[in-house]
Amino acid sequence: MRLAATLLLATLCTASPLAAEVALPHVLSDHAVLQREKPVRIWGSAAPSENVTVKFHGQTVTAQADTFGLWEAWLKPEAAGGPFTLTVSGDATATPLQRTDxxxxxxxxxxxxxxxxxxxxxxxxxxxxxxxxxxxxxxxxxxxxxxxxxxxxxxxxxxxxxxxxxxxxxxxxxxxxxxxxxxxxxxxxxxxxxxxxxxxxxxxxxxxxxxxxxxxxxxxxxxxxxxxxxxxxxxxxxxxxxxxxxxxxxxxxxxxxxxxxxxxxxxxxxxxxxxxxxxxxxxxxxxxxxxxxxxxxxxxxxxxxxxxxxxxxxxxxxxxxxxxxxxxxxxxxxxxxxxxxxxxxxxxxxxxxxxxxxxxxxxxxxxxxxxxxxxxxxxxxxxxxxxxxxxxxxxxxxxxxxxxSPLFVEATPEGSAMRVWFSHAEGLTTKGKPLGGFEIAGADRKYVPATGTIEKNTILLSSPSVPAPRYVRYAWTGTVNDWLYNAAGLPAGSFTSE
Missing domain, CATH: 3.40.50.1110 (SGNH hydrolase)
Structure with a gap:
């Protein structure tokens, strides 16, 4: 059993250490969902060395509590379904535990x-x-x-x-x-x-x-x-x-x-x-x-x-x-x-x-x-x-x-302009609004608003104030009112090329 698991199980048992009755953590309660298509751990406490039996949807698995009264058992992967009943019993426990639904x-x-x-x-x-x-x-x-x-x-x-x-x-x-x-x-x-x-x-x-x-x-x-x-x-x-x-x-x-x-x-x-x-x-x-x-x-x-x-x-x-x-x-x-x-x-x-x-x-x-x-x-x-x-x-x-959403890939200078490339960018659109929210900067990193056009899955940006652009950023303010969408209606998020 992993050390971390042992520490967590020890915490589970502090309310009634070395209890004679089998116990389960609260997360294994009625109405729970167990993960499909993966081995599922069932764990808890019991008397030291007590033999524990777990039954669920036709499966029966067993475990033995260690000297601290801690045990765990694994259910084989199950397909989605239910409701089922989880039953846990111990050879020193009078009444089995049942978790339903x-x-x-x-x-x-x-x-x-x-x-x-x-x-x-x-x-x-x-x-x-x-x-x-x-x-x-x-x-x-x-x-x-x-x-x-x-x-x-x-x-x-x-x-x-x-x-x-x-x-x-x-x-x-x-x-x-x-x-x-x-x-x-x-x-x-x-x-x-x-x-x-x-x-x-x-x-x-x-x-x-x-x-x-x-x-x-x-x-x-x-x-x-x-x-x-x-x-x-x-x-x-x-x-x-x-x-x-x-x-x-x-x-x-x-x-x-x-x-x-x-x-x-x-x-x-x-x-x-x-x-x-x-x-x-x-x-x-x-x-x-x-x-x-x-x-x-x-x-x-x-x-x-x-x-x-x-x-x-x-x-x-x-x-x-x-x-x-x-x-x-x-x-x-x-x-x-x-x-x-x-x-x-x-x-x-x-x-x-x-x-x-x-x-x-x-x-x-x-x-x-x-x-x-x-x-x-x-x-x-x-x-x-x-x-x-x-x-x-x-x-x-x-x-x-x-x-x-459209994701920034790279920005490449094209003379006095800057081309921005995106992935997930099929059908880039501003939904009829002017393209906005983009800023470019030269080597001095002083950003100014840029104008641009959409060209397939790229955007070409420029500004007369930046004759040799090197960097671009988008949606850099707290509140953003200029949005760029792909054909799925998902908006691009903030980014910088720095």
Missing amino acids: ILVGDVWIASGQSNMEMPLKGFNGAPLKDQEKEIAAASQPKLRLLLQKKRTSATPLGDSEDTWTQCTPDTAKDFSAVAYFFGREISNKEHVPIGLIDTTWGGTPAHSWISPQGIAYANLPSVATDAGKIAQDQGSADALKARYAIEDAALKAAGKPLPTHPRLPSDHGGSWTPGTLFNAMIAPYTMYTIKGAIWYQGETDASAERAPNYNRVLTALIQDWRRQWAQGEFPFLFVQISSFGNGTEWGTLRDAQRRTLELGGTGMAVTLDVGLAANIHPPDKQTVGNRLALSALQDVYGEKLEGT
Whole structure:
């Protein structure tokens, strides 16, 4: 059994260590979705050395608890279907455990900050588009929902307190709208059950969702000041403060000057502390077999300090999650943040997100055309969820469709002009509006607006102010009102050729 698995299982058992009765984690509850077409781990606790039997849809597998009372068994791959019953018994357990109404389908983790968190019922003062209609139509028998409560932890947790529910108007109204629309579209198109795990927290930075070990491993520049201490203390701001207090007391006693310590974001209740959200809201699910993950986050990191490093941070997060799940290069699909405000940091961050596509098994949904200049929570979450679904249908499910926005490939000077090449660019169009949003610069990197024309899957740009262009960028402001689409109606996202 993997060391990480052992640590998580140990956490699972802390409520009743060495219990005589067989126990399962909360994620293995009634109404769950088990991942189809993959071996599926079933795990839990029992008496030390107890023999455990797992039965599911005609399969019978056995395991023996170790000296700590921890066990795991593996079901062979199953086709989509259900409902089925999961039964777990032990030779020292009086009454077998039963979990009913289990479906077999695809399981997706949905994580990020407030735009992924925003539920079908919207936020106070920020309603969802057509929310009453959408809630009323939310009886979806093939969708199952697990809503993770907000928690932080200094160490990885092996279990959550949350369980699966059927998808009804009552349960869906509090669930991530983006995840719901994504899952509904996938289920309708692929005709399979979909399980969605909503583990989100508004206003949080990406580094909170990476394990402390992952942060130290990647040596992230934005959080590197105390990377070693963060890893050792498992991301606990309180522990780090306590260490500083001890060190300061020793220095003071020795008559030495006290150092200036990095600011610790305790005013966010620990949710900004590196690793704490991974520990509490991701780690409990890393034993659970999944199809992939969808991610919508970045607004909190769209600052002059953090945006330039976001590519490294998001890449580290994806690689860390894949290591933690140990299920190979599972699909990781993310949303390029939408339009908002006036600063250029959002353009920098959106380009950093685009560059993350260099990592295999990733996909990006562009949402520039659904954003609002004065509302950081755009009401149109249907488009966001459906574009994530398009990316999945193309790249994960193998459907023959265009699920990717036009992507920048290269820019080449042509005399006093600059030609920009795109992939996924069949039928480039501005839908009747003038071409805009492009800027070019010479060697001095002083960007000015450019005029241009669409020529097949390229755009030719020029400006009398830049006789020898070398660089181009697009949609670099916070709010973007000039959109470029492909024939599938998907908009190009922010980029720079630098």
